[in-house]
Amino acid sequence: MNAFTTSDGCTLDYRVDGPGSAERTLVLLHGWSQSRAMFDRIIPALAERYRVISYDQRGHGESAKPATGARVARLAADLHELLDHLDVGSADVLGHSMGSSVLWSYIDHYGTGRFSSFVVLDQPSACVVLPWMNEGEGKEAGAILDFTGAEQFAAGLLGPDEATVRRSFLTSMLTQDIPADDLEWMYAENCKLPADFGAKLLVDHVMQDWRDLLPGIDVPTLVIGGEVSHVDPASQKWTASRIPGSVLKVFTRAEGGAHFPFFEAPEPFVAALRDFIDSVPAGA
Secondary structure (H helix, E strand, O other): OEEEEOOOOOEEEEEEEOOOOOOOEEEEEOOOOOOHHHHOOOHHHHOOOOEEEEEOOOOOOOOOOOOOOOOHHHHHHHHHHHHHHOOOOOEEEEEEOHHHHHHHHHHHHHOOOOEEEEEEEOOOOEOEOOOOOOHHHHHHHOOOEOHHHHHHHHHHHOOOOHHHHHHHHHHOOOOOOOOHHHHHHHHHHHOOOOHHHHHHHHHHHHOOEOHHHHHHOOOOEEEEEEOOOOOOHHHHHHHHHHOOOOEEEEEOHHHOOOOOHHHHOHHHHHHHHHHHHHOOOOOO
């Protein structure tokens, strides 16, 4: 493991796998309340071809637990500074869940000049039906909450039933037959995110509306959904339709097609990801 300190003093734990001479660098961003370790089942196979960078975003995993920066925009700045630190000029980037939100924020602030390709993994372009959206627009974007639901979830994290709220949320994102020891390990990783920081970040994350950003994404993009995910796969199809030239992949239940396909069924996930990345010229 390695450590990097951001401009505002937050220490991030990161890992680099694969040959330093690899033609391509792949950066993996985990979702809300999870950690870079979620990718450990796919990193060995990916590192055979690529230099793979994974890291715990602030407040998560083994990274520092600051009182500040519980905002998607700050997480995007953290990524920008980490890429500078590692002298990464061009990379393929994958964002799982909130990780895609962080990458959308990165594009909003810094553009796509550093991205060879972009993978959106099971993330709605709007998580909440916001006041300027009607119900139909919220559904097509993949909104899974309303204002009341977002408020109740955040309050639950800060209340006496925090453990139940965390576990229920996690299990809702997994296939029903996931092994018990896998569930317990994922739950333990989830609990490394402090509740107060997590609640603030959650609200900031779910209140974003990235729909207007999608048509301007000008790098090869793969949008991934899951047949049995809590994120409606139809919304991922809609996202793909808004990003020019993007490719859609929806994993079946047998392929681990809930919210964590890379964890529940690593082999088909790695095969699909490799096929996409290798179809794109490095530095495109």
